[in-house]
Amino acid sequence: MIARAALIALRLLPVAVTVVLVVLIGQRAGEFRLDEFTYVAIYFAALLGLNMLTGYNGQISLGHGAFMCIGAYVAAVAVLGRPGLALYGHHPPDWLPVGDGMRPVFTIPLAFVLTGAVGFLFGIPALRLAGVSLALATFAMAVSLPAIAKKFENVTGGGGGVNLPLPHTPFGWDISTKRWLYYEAWGVAAVLFVLSWLLVRGRVGRAWRAIRDREVAATASGVSPAVYKTLAFAVSSAFAGAAGALLAIQVSYVNPDTFPISLSVLLLASVVIGGLGSLSGALFGALLYEFLPIYAQEPPLVHFAFGKQAPAVVFGVLLILIMYALPGGFAGAIRRMFAPLTRFLRERQNTREPILEPARRGEA
Amino acid sequence: MSELLELDNVAARYGPISALHGVSLHVGEGEIVALLGANGAGKTTTLRAVSRTVRTSGDIRYEGKSIVRRAPDALAKLGIAHVPEGRGLFAELSVWENLRMGAYVRGERRTIKQEAPRVFGYFPWLERRGHQQAGTLSGGEQQMLALARALVSRPRLLLLDEPSLGLAPTVVQELFAVVRRLNEEEGLTVLVVEQNANLALESSARAYVLEVGNVAIEGSSEELRRHEGVRRSYLGY
Amino acid sequence: MLAFTWPEFFQQITSGLASGAIYASLALALVLIYRATDVINFAQGEMATFTTYIAWMLMQHGLPYWPAFVLTLVIAFAGGFAIERVVIRPVENRPEIVIVIVTIGMLIAINGLTGWIWGSEVKAFDSPFPNRTVDVAGVAISLQDVGTFCVCLATVLVLWLFFRFTTLGLAMRAAAVNPGASRLLGVRVGWMLAIGWGLAAALGAVAGMMAAPTTFLDPNMMLVILIYAFAAAVLGGIDSPVGAVVGGLTLGVLVNLLGRYVAFVGEELRLPTALAILLTVLVIRPQGLFGHAVVRRV
Numbered sequence: 001m002i003a004r005a006a007l008i009a010l011r012l013l014p015v016a017v018t019v020v021l022v023v024l025i026g027q028r029a030g031e032f033r034l035d036e037f038t039y040v041a042i043y044f045a046a047l048l049g050l051n052m053l054t055g056y057n058g059q060i061s062l063g064h065g066a067f068m069c070i071g072a073y074v075a076a077v078a079v080l081g082r083p084g085l086a087l088y089g090h091h092p093p094d095w096l097p098v099g100d101g102m103r104p105v106f107t108i109p110l111a112f113v114l115t116g117a118v119g120f121l122f123g124i125p126a127l128r129l130a131g132v133s134l135a136l137a138t139f140a141m142a143v144s145l146p147a148i149a150k151k152f153e154n155v156t157g158g159g160g161g162v163n164l165p166l167p168h169t170p171f172g173w174d175i176s177t178k179r180w181l182y183y184e185a186w187g188v189a190a191v192l193f194v195l196s197w198l199l200v201r202g203r204v205g206r207a208w209r210a211i212r213d214r215e216v217a218a219t220a221s222g223v224s225p226a227v228y229k230t231l232a233f234a235v236s237s238a239f240a241g242a243a244g245a246l247l248a249i250q251v252s253y254v255n256p257d258t259f260p261i262s263l264s265v266l267l268l269a270s271v272v273i274g275g276l277g278s279l280s281g282a283l284f285g286a287l288l289y290e291f292l293p294i295y296a297q298e299p300p301l302v303h304f305a306f307g308k309q310a311p312a313v314v315f316g317v318l319l320i321l322i323m324y325a326l327p328g329g330f331a332g333a334i335r336r337m338f339a340p341l342t343r344f345l346r347e348r349q350n351t352r353e354p355i356l357e358p359a360r361r362g363e364a
Numbered sequence: 365m366s367e368l369l370e371l372d373n374v375a376a377r378y379g380p381i382s383a384l385h386g387v388s389l390h391v392g393e394g395e396i397v398a399l400l401g402a403n404g405a406g407k408t409t410t411l412r413a414v415s416r417t418v419r420t421s422g423d424i425r426y427e428g429k430s431i432v433r434r435a436p437d438a439l440a441k442l443g444i445a446h447v448p449e450g451r452g453l454f455a456e457l458s459v460w461e462n463l464r465m466g467a468y469v470r471g472e473r474r475t476i477k478q479e480a481p482r483v484f485g486y487f488p489w490l491e492r493r494g495h496q497q498a499g500t501l502s503g504g505e506q507q508m509l510a511l512a513r514a515l516v517s518r519p520r521l522l523l524l525d526e527p528s529l530g531l532a533p534t535v536v537q538e539l540f541a542v543v544r545r546l547n548e549e550e551g552l553t554v555l556v557v558e559q560n561a562n563l564a565l566e567s568s569a570r571a572y573v574l575e576v577g578n579v580a581i582e583g584s585s586e587e588l589r590r591h592e593g594v595r596r597s598y599l600g601y
Numbered sequence: 602m603l604a605f606t607w608p609e610f611f612q613q614i615t616s617g618l619a620s621g622a623i624y625a626s627l628a629l630a631l632v633l634i635y636r637a638t639d640v641i642n643f644a645q646g647e648m649a650t651f652t653t654y655i656a657w658m659l660m661q662h663g664l665p666y667w668p669a670f671v672l673t674l675v676i677a678f679a680g681g682f683a684i685e686r687v688v689i690r691p692v693e694n695r696p697e698i699v700i701v702i703v704t705i706g707m708l709i710a711i712n713g714l715t716g717w718i719w720g721s722e723v724k725a726f727d728s729p730f731p732n733r734t735v736d737v738a739g740v741a742i743s744l745q746d747v748g749t750f751c752v753c754l755a756t757v758l759v760l761w762l763f764f765r766f767t768t769l770g771l772a773m774r775a776a777a778v779n780p781g782a783s784r785l786l787g788v789r790v791g792w793m794l795a796i797g798w799g800l801a802a803a804l805g806a807v808a809g810m811m812a813a814p815t816t817f818l819d820p821n822m823m824l825v826i827l828i829y830a831f832a833a834a835v836l837g838g839i840d841s842p843v844g845a846v847v848g849g850l851t852l853g854v855l856v857n858l859l860g861r862y863v864a865f866v867g868e869e870l871r872l873p874t875a876l877a878i879l880l881t882v883l884v885i886r887p888q889g890l891f892g893h894a895v896v897r898r899v
Contacts, residue, residue: 415785417781417784417785435784436784436785437783437784437785437787437788437789437790438787439785439787440785440786440787441787445785446785448781448782448785452779452781452782452785453779453782454774454775454778454779454782455778455779456778457771457774457775457778461771461774461775464768464771465771465772465775465783465786465788466786468768468771468772468775468786468787468788469786469787472768472771472772473768513786517787
């Protein structure tokens with residue numbers, strides 16, 4: 001009994017700690033710090049998605065930043081609406097369902113859905129690609145997207161980008177805008193975390209992992225790789241889209257160069273270093289992405305473009321070292337540290353409690 | 365007659381699965397020794413132990429000196445040639461290029477010029493098909509090419525793994541005839557792994573029978589052919 | 602359709618062949634490593650950029666072009682060799698995806714290192730070829746294009762001769778085709794891999810030095826060319842050296858012609874066009890023009 005409770009407590013501990021920290025920082029931190037931690041929430045959301053695609057389902061994507069870009073533009077266009085875009089002299093074609101502008105917070109689910117749809121469409125041909133080919137294709141897509149965005153000026157505002165109206169705290173609440181944005185971002189991240197957790201621990205997650213580990217065996221067991229792989233793409237890009245929308249709202253500005261290839265590559269690096277196949281790994285990755293540049297003497301910018309020296313070198317070397325020594329990333333390392341304890345607790349749990357039900361025939 | 369090759373209580377495993385439990389055998393210089401046994405008995409693993417392509421415990425001595433610390437690519441220089449199961453040809457390269465690779469260990473350019481006539485002497489047809497892609501040869505031809513390639517460098521010890529696998533009986537007879545010739549004319553020492561016990565015992569002087577990773581029976585080929593257990597299990601009568 | 606004249610058409614073809622030769626060189630580097638290790642080296646472009654900067658640095662210190670060129674090739678070879686032995690070797694027996702992530706790590710690190718050492722301001726890089734055009738039957742052909750084409754193809758040719766006719770080249774081919782059997786024949790497969798990486802790095806250096814006069818020298822200059830090289834390698838067949846060269850030249854010409862004559866593509870959408878070609882090939886005929894169909898081992 002105690003062992004079981006202890007195990008559950010151990011698993012909930014990281015979540016509890018995170019919640020406490022988020023609230024504490026929300027209450028106490030100054031505006032600048034709030035900003036930084038808002039970005040952490042945004043990247044956390046994005047990496048939750050990438051983690052599901054690459055960590056649980058084993059599909060390498062070097063294009064996650066591109067999906068964030070799509071989400072950001074959806075948010076920007078939705079918030080501005082035709083009137084807003086017209087102010088910049090941009091007139092989207094009539095057939096495009098651009099409304100008259102909406103509250104930023106509603107653009108987040110909108111971006112989630114629309115980007116998820118794009119991801120789904122991308123996932124279909126991506127099925128034919130495996131491993132390295134997929135990495136190649138997503139890499140190429142991420143490099144090309146800015147150019148495409150610049151081309152379709154009427155919708156995206158071309159190279160100059162679009163400015164969003166500055167956000168306001170809703171309902172007249174008495175907190176600063178930055179604080180509101182912080183809570184908004186973490187609120188979204190929390191929702192996405194729960195969603196991710198539900199997916200991963202359920203049938204979908206099991207199917208994903210089966211496909212990742214032994215696709216042929218999974219197919220033989222009745223799991224359809226096509227369905228689940230495409231689903232993984234759709235879900236992960238939906239998450240990226242939501243994160244992108246949050247980013248657009250946070251920065252109040254979107255332009256094609258905000259999402260260079262370095263974003264996608266570094267996101268992948270972050271989630272790998274943080275720990276693939278583990279939800280806490282996504283959080284570590286987000287912290288890494290946001291704070292590594294600071295501690296390597298560079299200001300954290302959304303324009304974290306390549307050529308910014310030391311942080312990149314550290315990132316790259318870290319990624320390589322992690323592959324050598326800690327393939328499970330930080331999260332994996334921590335799990336291994338606690339492994340003796342969890343093993344001990346599990347054994348105590350198993351010897352104490354009777355086997356409740358015999359294995360049912362025919363269960364997958 | 366000194367022992368060219370000695371295995372001393374050799375054990376080998378593939379991950380958690382133990383394939384050899386402590387095999388001891390020896391091959392004298394100039395001998396043809398056969399290694400028999402059913403599928404999974406550990407015959408191929410034994411050869412891999414000698415060519416150092418599997419991790420082992422126990423000692424393996426060649427020319428009296430232990431080779432367990434050697435890397436696989438060092439053994440060719442010592443005069444050990446391993447024709448693996450499945451032949452190990454370079455399918456995309458030509459017949460001639462495969463033969464040239466056989467000369468690699470002794471300095472390709474000069475060696476291949478010197479040794480080609482000798483090798484063609486054993487397998488005349490190779491000369492005519494030099495430019496054919498090795499992967500397009502028939503099974504028997506591939507086996508002969510693999511053997512020819514091994515001979516180019518004038519090895520002292522030949523490890524031959526299941527040469528008869530998938531080949532027609534006449535081809536196999538031809539192959540073993542060449543092996544016997546090599547043994548008689550050049551003094552080549554041979555350790556041959558074979559599932560076809562009849563065939564192997566015809567050409568070999570001595571043999572070992574492996575069962576589940578251990579040496580179950582050993583003796584001269586004469587003795588084994590008369591041995592009750594061997595006859596029933598491996599010779600079919 | 603924009604105005605069409607034959608002379609201009611041929612001009613587009615020649616400049617397409619020149620850029621295609623650059624793609625072909627980098628594509629061949631990718632294929633070399635892929636054939637030997639089943640791994641795509643995502644850092645190939647960054648390695649090329651780094652070595653091109655070294656060439657620039659040598660010339661800044663007074664070395665004339667061609668000696669600097671040759672010295673750079675040597676340095677590139679040594680660098681590629683060292684990277685294989687030091688960075689790749691610890692993970693060479695792990696699943697390909699792990700090695701690919703290591704190359705991505707190198708991509709990030711080398712890119713950062715380049716910017717760190719030389720700064721990210723764009724620099725000029727001299728071309729060894731005169732900046733003139735020559736009139737051939739009414740078509741104005743740029744000497745730089747001709748020179749680029751010749752240098753790249755000459756490099757490829759030398760490499761081909763090496764692989765075809767030398768012992769070492771044969772051993773490297775054997776090691777790529779069947780490393781286990783090669784070991785049994787006395788080939789030190791690890792060294793063959795390292796040499797392969799060295800040659801690939803040298804090829805990349807050639808691509809970089811030929812591209813730099815036009816793209817100018819900046820830490821990100823090869824990122825786009827890497828995409829083109831990927832597309833070319835995939836188009837030609839990821840395991841086919843011939844395919845890499847044919848793919849590169851074809852892609853160069855195709856993208857040039859499409860960019861010039863299809864208004865929608867124009868200048869801006871060349872790269873996405875290459876991407877579209879890459880994706881189409883990957884989906885319809887994954888083995889490309891000359892490659893071998895991949896049989897998935899169950």
